[in-house]
Amino acid sequence: MSVSENVPTHDLPVQAKASLDEHFGDRVSYSEAIRSQHGRSEAHHAAQLPDAVVFAESSEDVIFVVRLCSAHDIKLTAYGAGTSMEGNAIPLHGGISLDMSRMNHILRVNAEDFDVVVEPGVTRNALNDHLRDQGLFFPVDPGAEATIGGMVSTRASGTNAVRYGTMREAVLGLRVVTADGREIRTARRARKSAAGYDLTRLFVGAEGTLGIITEVTLRLHPIPEVISSAVCSFETLEGAAATVIQAIQCGVPLARAEILDDVAMRAVNRWAKLDYPEKTTLFFEFHGSPSAVAEQVETVKELATGNGGGGFQWSNLPEERARLWKARHEAYYAAVNLRPGAVGWSTDVCVPISRLPECIADTKSDLEAASIPAAILGHVGDGNFHVIFSLDPAAPHEMEEAGAINARLIARALAMDGTCTGEHGVGIGKQEALVDELGDSVDVMRQIKRALDPRGTFNPGKIFAAEH
Structure with missing residues (x-):
């Protein structure tokens, strides 16, 4: 797989680079090796290097990067473990690859309520290792050692979906940083709610095109006898x-x-x-x-x-x-x-x-x-x-x-009235198929994208072609 030559790599503005260096120090990298790692995935799609890789460790880090990208019109792509199959996290337009793997803390296990609150960089295996002693497990199992944030973003499923459902059913609520640099909460921990729009489901499966996930509340299940x-x-x-x-x-x-x-x-x-x-x-x-x-x-x-x-x-x-x-x-x-x-x-x-x-x-x-x-x-x-x-x-x-x-x-x-993708997502490779499948509904998706991300900052070129 070679680096794509269709979209050129652009240098970051000098002022933006200085701000990144000051805030992140050695947690920002411009090396070709690190950028190359974040410019490809398990997908067959051609790689594209970001201009910089930033390793976030907190919501404050994410907010800082989002606001910086908005101020300088820099494209921003969240990165988890790089296991996606449709090029979902390849930074097609350069910019910053925001590595979420260090936001890997399990914040709170509510065993009596069968839920857990985690940061997006937690992997599914690490989560289940942590839960095992409490007789609980998280069933969504796409096979790869994916991060929870990446699984939310691609609406992952896997081998247990026939009984336990997909990430659509597993996610109870999210914290998300929006394009204007606010961190919002999409839901509380109640098992059901009729309070307003279902923002949680809007971000589940959005492939990082609408915001950056900073916290996930997940439904758990008892380990079977x-x-x-x-x-x-x-x-x-x-x-x-x-x-x-x-x-x-x-x-x-x-x-x-x-x-x-x-x-x-x-x-x-x-x-x-x-x-x-x-x-x-x-x-x-x-x-x-x-x-x-x-x-x-x-x-x-x-x-x-x-x-x-x-x-x-x-x-x-x-x-x-x-x-x-x-x-x-x-x-x-x-x-x-x-x-x-x-x-x-x-x-x-x-x-x-x-x-x-x-x-x-x-x-x-x-x-x-x-x-x-x-x-x-x-x-x-x-x-x-x-x-x-x-x-x-x-x-x-x-x-x-x-x-x-x-x-x-x-x-x-x-x-057969099926779908072009059951779990990989649209990413780069299935954009035309999405139009074949849903027709004018894709225009509604574009309208949502423009409303929430008017400058096209988040993961441009995914699900449908970038308009900016």
Whole structure:
């Protein structure tokens, strides 16, 4: 991935640079190495270096930077862990990359109310490590070691979404610094409210285009009494998808239901040195009391058998479950590394679950006719799945072919009344698809952007093209 040459890098105004140096000292960096790190992500999109990287440690730091950027017309992009898939945090127009990773304090656990208040740089694993002794956990699990702020901004979900929901359901309230340098509170800790506009949901999924998140209040859940995991291989993709749909229709409260096609399983076996059958495979997890979990397992096993599934492997042991889910979470890297030196392109769509078998089957047929390797994996319990391409960076035609397949995938999902992205966000790569999906609603989004950020300071060029 090379630095984009489409948008030039501009030097910061002398006065602005002096103010940054005075306020932040060694917490502002102009080095090419640090700027390069903040100019790229897991995405396949070309990198673009910011002019400076600022490491915030407090809300006051964020307010200072926002006001400075507003005064000098400098673009500002918040940065978490750099794990986004659609170039969401790439600073397309240079300016300042505001690294939030040092705002990583867990401020308050309200165990009796099942909520927690954290700074945006806290990672999901660090949060769950902190909560474990209190019998609580935060379920949203996108796989990557993402920051909470980044997960809020992209409306992340992941493997537990089928039972516990996405960041949309998990966020109770936020503190956000707006373009005029105010820190606002979007909600209090009450579980429901009819007080005015739902500002929390406005900022969840806004990809940092409307403000900078400085504090997050999250909904928590009790750690289940029993957790059981299972792996089951299938003769067909359709049989695997049908098993999950039927389980949901039967009222089985699946905690996780993940699908990997034969290509993904071959990649996982090679990457993690495992020996699963290289067939379409479902990864399940069940939560609840001993009797409830036993009933769930038996129901799903019967459904799977009827749909061509077999070779169930079960585990209640934490170390075995951790090994299983580690293999699933590393499936992206496994799929990319099917070819030495390859780069990855991971896309995603989401469709109503009744249309999922058809959408996956048609996509699989498309991939089998392609000249590039690609794997299918996803969160089939909520209709969301990914295609991961393994591309030769020295072969531009492969990127073009992947783009054409991706366009057909999105069109297929929209024709089924689905969405162009279930969890990656719009970022750079799905702006045209967003218009195809929502039409004139995108103009309303632009109006909101102009109202809250009239100078286009925050993360310009994301969701829709910058107007400034």
